[in-house]
Amino acid sequence: MRWTLKQKPSEDKIKHLAQALNVEDFVASLLIQRGIETFEDARNFFRPSLDHLHDPYLMKDMDKAVARIESAIENQENILVFGDYDVDGTTAVSLVSSYLKSYYPNVATYIPDRYDEGYGISYKGIDYADDNGIALIIALDCGIKSIDHIAYAKAKNIDFIICDHHRPGEKLPDAVAVLDPKREDCSYPYDELCGCGVGFKLIQALAQNKNETVEDLVPYLDLVATAIAADIVPITGENRVLAYFGLKVINTEPRPGIKALVHQVKKKVLDITDVVFIISPRINAAGRIKHGNHAVELLSEFDFEQAQQFASEIEQYNADRKDLDKKITKEAFQQILDNNEHDRFSTVVFQEDWHKGVIGIVASRLIETYYRPTLVFTKSGDKYAASARSVKGFDVYNALDACSQHLEQFGGHMYAAGMTLKAENYEAFKDAFEKCVESTILPEMRIPEIEIDAEIDFTDISPKLIRILKQFEPFGPQNMTPVFMTSNVKDTGYAKTLGSEDEHLRLFVKQNNSEGISSIGFGLGKKLGLAQNQNSFQIAYCISENEWNGNITTQLMLKDIRTNDN
Known part of the structure; x- marks a missing residue:
């Protein structure tokens, strides 16, 4: 592993922010590395607010999109909500369709078949709309480059509204409205939304026209947070606000479909990493193994018993996916060796x-x-x-x-x-x-790289630091979990390997006369020798907490260990 210590900000900036916030210098440095340089920036970072969300009408074509949907409702037209088969697409379809259905019944959904139709808007989907008397298609997480498909639909008198977040080509499709913050001519203040995020801005605009507030839309944020986590978009700006409040919904009053998925794994409180590794793969498994429609059915279901039935089916798809994944990975490794x-x-x-x-x-x-x-x-x-x-x-x-x-x-x-x-x-x-x-x-x-935010001593690790680091959450791109390094560390004699193949490493480490700290390194079992025999070494790690029998203790999640002379 290649260890790279991030460039330290200027001392003046660090001192100024540390004094303003009454925090240690290295905490101020962590914040500046994340683009937080003033007291105001820090307040917005540590205290996300729905008031920080932008006016949806700042997005190019939003007025046209809302006008076309309101016209469709007024004229009793059939609306089809179309989206990709991955997590971003299926959550977006569930979001927009369930919001529209809350006050208008003539709404259907469509997810293309991964194997028969492939990614994005499909001719088969447009033909389905034509056969079912649909006058308006709202495409989510796809469509920005579907020039020919939109022309094909237009010839059949079917209008399109595109809600996408991918980079457009030289030409935009001839749709009624193209919502995409990455459009060159769109001056929307934040351009890192996922597809479901753009869908949320659309329902936010529709809600404003109905004199609803953004607080009325909070129940939909479990879907948006799931998409943000799965699509690996930056956890900055609006994404951070949406993810923050969406995680609160997931942990307090999630929709029955997400509650049923979480119920399957029996974990009390989920953070964004849990959403990435527990919720997202299960939603994705439907499109990978069977059909993305199953994910939309689950996420749109409001009867918990029915949602549990859908969730158990998806759990089976995920188990099948894991079996296939293991089998194919093994065969691929063998091919490389052969x-x-x-x-x-x-x-x-x-x-x-x-x-x-x-x-x-x-x-x-x-x-x-x-x-x-x-x-x-x-x-x-x-x-x-x-x-x-x-x-x-x-x-x-x-x-x-x-x-x-x-x-x-x-x-x-x-x-x-x-x-x-x-x-x-x-x-x-x-x-x-x-x-x-x-x-x-x-x-x-x-060579795999570990980016290290700061070098610290164990004496810097305090309850106050852990409280501050918790407020950095939710973590994700451009706001990753801070990684620290500490030198001259020794194991106290409890070093051992864990796992059926001794693949993990458990240490109890101290530095000089500090108290010992429990540490675990997944996949680091081969480094056991470095930590034995009172050797002194360096560790790269994240700080976490471990709860056992009601007791909470500090635990270091080791990224790597190496000798001091590196």
Whole structure:
């Protein structure tokens, strides 16, 4: 692991903020690293308020979108709420459809089939709307590049409102309204909303026209927080406010569908990490294994018993997903070993019967062992389809673009992408991709990095610090859980490995004459020798609390350990 200590802000800035907030210098430094430089910034950060949400009408075309929906309601037109099959799309569809249905009955939903229709707006979906007398489609988390699809719908006298958060192409679709804060001509103050977040701004605008306040929409924020967590968008600005209040809803009065999912795992209080690892995979499993409609049914259900039934079905999909994930990962590892490919600059593997719904997860698993850009292919019809995942700093989308002569189509972004190619082009593409990665990846990109916020001593870890760090939550991109490092640490003689294969590490550490602190390092079992025999070492860690039998104690979550002389 490569340890990188973040650049420390200027002493003047640190002193000024530390005095204003009455906190230690290194806490002020943590805040400045997150863009919080004044007392006002800190107040907004530590005390999120619904008043900090922007006026939805600042978003380009919002007035047109609201006018078209109100016209549809006035004229008793049928409305179809359309969204992608992942967590962001299905939560957005549940959000907008359930809000509209609260006062207007002629609302249907549509999620495209992952395997039959693929990502985004589909011709099949438009034909469904045409066959069912639907005059208006509201597309969520997709549509910003669907020029031909929108034209096809327009020829059938079907209007579109697009609510998307992806970057537009050179031309916008000819829709009644295009809500996307990333539009060049949109001056909306915050452009990092997820698809469900844009859907929330739409219902916020509709609510304003009905003299409702944003407080009336709080019950919908469990959906928005789930989408923010799953879509890995920055936890800054409006996203932070929406996630903060959404987590409160999840932990107090979640909708029956989310309550049923949480009920399955029996955890009392969920933080945003739990949403990422407990709620999101289950919602995603529906679209991966069966159909995204199952997720919308669960999230839109208001009878708890029925929601429990849906949740148990989704739990089974998630169990199936886990089994497939394990099986395919094992086969992919074996393929790498059989072909003697562990020293390559990239990983490209293929097996025709691998399940298309889990190949992206498998790519991420392979990166955990072979830290390099990874593509996992399977057969899809008469073509090969792949999911790509990348390592920090390496743009896999650009690499695919450089090899595009071998591809039928591709899309995505820096760290995740998808593509298809003809079977006969697979080997040529695999060679071209390896050469491209080898010639463009920097040496440091091939070593996993731990970014460290500050170096501290154990004497700095106090109840006050833990209280302050709790107020940094919810964590996520651009506001990650602070990582600290401490040098000259020793284990007190209790070092041991845990797990069926001794893969985890348990230490009880102290520095100089400090009190011992319990520490656990998942996946660090191989580092046991560094911590034994009264060796002195460095640790990189996050500070957390452990509750056991009603007692709460400080616990360090170890990221890595190394010798002091590094």
